[in-house]
Structures are given as structure tokens and as C-alpha cells.
Amino acid sequence: MPTFLLLIVFCLSLNAQERWQARSMVITTRGIAATSQSLASQAAAKILERGGSAVDAAIAANAVLSVVEPMMCGMGGDLFAIHYDAKTATLSGLNASGWSGRGQTLEAYKAKGLYGIPSSGIHTVTVPGAVDGWWQLHKKFGKLPWADLFQPAIYYARNGFPVTEIIQEEWAGGVSKLNIDDNARKYWLIDGRAPKLGELFKVPALADALEIVAKGGRDAYYKGPIAAAILKTSKRLGGTLQPADFAEFTSEWIAPISVDYRGWKVYEMPPNGQGIAALMMLNLMEQFGLPQMDQRSAEAMHIKIEAQKLAYRDLYTYVADPKQAHVPTAGMLSKSYAKARAAAISTERANCDPKPGEPEKGHTIYLSVVDKDGNTVSWIQSISDFFGSGVAVDDYAFHLHDRGGNFSADPAHPNVLAARKRPFHTIIPGFMEKGTTKIAFGIMRGGNQAQAHAQFVSNIVDHNMNIQAALEAPRFTRRTVDGCSVMMENRLDPAAQEKLKSLGHYVDWRSEYSAQMGGGQAVQLDTATKIHYGASSPRKDGAAIPEADPYFQKKP
Secondary structure, three states, X not given: OOHHHXXXXXXXXXXXXXXXXXOOOEEEOOOEEEEOEHHHHHHHHHHHHOOOOHHHHHHHHHHHHHHHOOOOOOOOOEEEEEEEEOOOOEEEEEEEOOOOOOOOOHHHHHHOOOOOOOOOOHHHOOOOOHHHHHHHHHHHHOOOOHHHHHHHHHHHHHHOEXXXXXXXXXXXXXXXXXXXXXXXXXXXXXXXXXXXXXXXXXXXXXXXXXXXXXXXXXXXXXOOHHHHHHXXXXXXXXXXXXXXXXXXXXXXXXXXXXXXXXXXXXXXXXXXXXXXXXXXXXXXXXXXXXXXXXXXXXXXXXXXXXXXXXXXXXXXXXXXXXXXXXXXXXXHHXXXXXXXXXXXXXXXXXXXXXXXXXOXXXXXXXXXXXXXXXXXXXXXXXXXXXXXXXXXXXXXXXXXXXXXXXXXXXXOOOOEOOOOOOOOEXXXXXXXXXXXXXXXXXXXXXXXXXXXXXXXXXXXXXXXXXXXXXXXXXXXXXXXXXXXXXXXXXXXXXXXXXXXXXXXXXXXXXXXXXXXXXXXXXXXXXXXXXXXXXXXXXXXXXXXXXXXXXXXXXXX
16 A cells, blocks of 8 residues: 555544444534434424423423323333423422322222232323323423324324334234233234334324314313213223222422532432432442443443442332422431442442341333423323333323332232322433433333433533433343342443452343433533433434424525
């Protein structure tokens, strides 16, 4: 090769950007919507372009996701959100998780021959809170007419949408569950099979339901034809839900809880959700020198895994609906408690039998949106397991969640099943800030969420990653409370893998971007520069899509 060509190649190699991150962030002065399916992100971006708020865009995206990603979310599920108001620089939290019906008690279940809490079916269905959550958030932060927000979802339900890659795989994995319920088989399968990749799928019955809510608001759901259809379905299957359980339900505005993590303030929603475990993990991780460790090192992964074990042992011991059980939230979040608990973490050996501490007493979609004014929403909505309870509503197709399956049958446990009680929840929105930087973030997949939140925060704070790199970075997840088993993405070097094994971890190595680690989204704003950033995980079919700049508007 001629010398001048060698020089060109050498110079190019010196200037090339070396990074682990696969995608770049979306950066704009206007709004951004980041969701788990690109059609939903696009719909939200269109709402922003029409002058809608971050909440308007989130409702539109959530409604579209209920059509195009039906195994994860919909009107039959619950919702949590954290909203940042740019004008007042204040945070608001909304708990739109539904309560159990008055007839849902251990005694009533025993009378039906149920000993224990079912994992699917009508007896796992509690009152869905999502639609009331949409309504409450729109009343407080919406700009566009309510009915307009459902037009994209109605369009896709009636005209069809091409099924995307990861969603198709999850749909196919749910065929056996869908075949159990007559409605589910009728509305969500084609001749007994899942739709194929790229196949156009229509569900006009869901379009009908969306139109009813668009025209009639939350009362059409909780006091009108939708409630009647849910109750009819419940009665047909032997359920105990009653009209008053729906008519008397309302979401709850509540202040997020927070901890300081190395100068960043990190927020989660308080119990009945698992967000407190993410904050407890951070308090434990703060006791160790993670900023001096490589994110992919065995040493860093070991500390985070051990912190997860202790935090989750406390999570499953103490967390329940604080309106019906004592939850020692302040004690669980105290720095002194974290320091004492951290003494149980050995840097030399994995703990396979974590014990609960004694704090002082006193499946899912996630999306995030920032609008051009800097208002931001961190938003998570779910029907729990894939296709929820497995029960699709008569006439309207959408699935009812199985969140009631999270109750305990142990009368001594704070999360024991009881009437008008919110069950333990896995879905959690996250928010973090330092100075002028604000980040709304979330990562999905059941019990993975709190541990994934803590890893995302650590990637930004300890390992100096941007939000896209922090979402993409290799993660672990644990599905059990006891033992030393852990799933981990296979992007650590062989030496780190061997080191984890020597420390006593039983690692189930997964693909480079495993769905077991949960997809996620994030948006970031700088309140000083007014620049906005968006990120979307490659573990989902989604994208962060910016609102278009007004280059086609006519000049005055």
C-alpha cells in the first residue's frame, strides 16, 4: 500500500470514535418521545407537534402501545407516573394502581375452593387503574382535547399495524395462554396462531372500546359501558368484582420518595411499588468504591448483585399497601441502615442466603416524554404478566391484568389479600436530577425493574455514561430472592466471567441484549441550555423520536 494511503488509514484510525454504545442519543431543542414501539413514539411526537404537552403525548403513546404491544399494556392494567413541571420545577407522582374488590378476601377465596392466590384467571383481576390515571394526569397537565389523544390508537386498531420483531416473538410465546380464553383466542389469534412478523393485524373491537373512552372519558370506563362489560365478563367466569368497586375507585397523587446518590437525587414512587428497592440498592452501593471500578468488571458487578440481594429480601418482607399495612419506608431508606446492612456484603464471596434486615419502624411498557417547554413525564403502565390474567373482556378485546396474583395468602404478611387493598406492584417510573440536568427513565420486566434502575443510575453516576450508553450497558438480573444464581448479558470478558464464578456466583449467561434484562427508555433535559436528549434500549422494538422543528410553518 502506498505511504500516503497508510497515512490516511492511520489518521482515520486515530480520529475514529471508540465506544461500546451502539446508538447515539436523539438531541433536539424540542420535544422527544421514547417508547417501546416506533409507531407509538411517532404518534406521541405528532401530538407534541400539535402543541400537546408531555402528558398528552404519553397518553397517546400508551393508547397506541395497547394496540401494537397488547401483551404488555392496555386499559385493563395499572399505571404509575412521575411528572416534572418545568415552570415550577416541581415533581408530582400519581399512583393509578387499582384496588381489590370488596369480595376479594382470603375467606371468599376459600369458599370458592381457592387455597392460596391464583397466578392467572379472573380471581387475579383487581380494578384496573390506568384509564383513571390517564384522566387525572390530563386534567392537571394536558393541553389538547382528551378525545384527540386516542385517534392514533383507534386508527391502528381499526386499520391495522404491521407486527414488529420482538413483539411478534412475545405474541407467539403467549399462544397457549391465549387459547385458554375464548375471547383472547377470538380477538388476538389468527386461526389459532399469532400474527407473523410484518403481518397486518386489526382489532376493531378494541377500537370500539377506545372510541367509548375517547368520547365519554373516565366515567365511560368506571361507570359506563366498559365497566359493564368487565363486570359481565367477571360474573360469567365466577369473579367477585362489583359495580361499586369501579365507581368508587380513584387514583392517588403522592409525593415521590428519594435518596441522594453521590450528589444526584434519585426519585421513585413509594410503596405499594418496588421502587424503594432501587433506592435501597443505591444506598448500599454508595458504601463501596464503584466510581473507581470498570462497569464491566467482576468487582463492580459483584457489589451490585450483593446489594440487590439485601434490598430485595427487605422488599419482599416489608412492602405492601401503606393504607392497610405498616411499611417502614423511612427506616428502609436511612443511610445509617444502609451502612449497617452493607456490612453483610463481602467483597470476597457471594451471599447465597440473604436475611432481611430490621429497619427502624416509623410485564409492562415504559415510556418517557419531554415537551418543548421542558415538562417531562416518566410513565409506566402494565397488565402484569404477558396478556395479563389471560382474560379478554367481552365485546372489547382488551386483556384484564393479573396484578391481584401478587397478593400473599399468608395472614401475617403485610401484603396479604384483603378487600379494597392495592397489591404489591413491580412497575416503577424513575427520575433523577443534579443541578440543571433532569432525567426521566424506566426499565421494564417485572422484578427486574428496581435492580435495573439502580444499575442505570450507577452507569450514569459512577461510570460517566450518557443515557443511551447507560441503557445499553450489560446488566444482570436475579429472579429469585435466595441462592446465588444470576442472569447476565454475555458482554464481559472471559477473565471477568471467571472471577464472578470464583466469587461464588452461578451465572446464567444470556445473549448480548437479552430481553430478560428489560427494555427501557429515557429522556434528559438541561434546564439551562434548553437542550433535550432521548434514548431507547435495543432490547425493544422502540425508538426515541423527536418532535419536528417548525421548518414548514409560514412566516408571518
